[in-house]
Amino acid sequence: MIYTVTITNRARKAAAKMPRAEQERLTKLLANLRDFGPVRLDWPNYSKLGKNEHHCHLSYHWVACWRHEQETIEIEVYYAGSRENAPY
Numbered sequence: 001m002i003y004t005v006t007i008t009n010r011a012r013k014a015a016a017k018m019p020r021a022e023q024e025r026l027t028k029l030l031a032n033l034r035d036f037g038p039v040r041l042d043w044p045n046y047s048k049l050g051k052n053e054h055h056c057h058l059s060y061h062w063v064a065c066w067r068h069e070q071e072t073i074e075i076e077v078y079y080a081g082s083r084e085n086a087p088y
Contacts, residue, residue: 005034007077014081025058033075036067
C-alpha cells in the first residue's frame, strides 16, 4: 500500500536548517513512510508518542515526528528538527 505523506510548513522550514546529512535522512524517512507506513521499527529510537503519533531519530541530535489516523493512508510529518526542541 502506498501512503500519502505530507510535511507541514513549519517542519519543512525547520528541516531546511538541518545539516545536509540529516536532510537526506529525512528524505529517506519520508520515502519509507510512503512505501511502508507509519510504524518504522527499522529506524533508530523509533517509538509511538501516543495513539496516532510516532517519532524516530535521524541522528543523535535530530528527530522527526509524524501522525497517522487509523484507517487512512495519510501521514503528516509535523516536526523535523533538533531533539532538544521536539514536541514530546
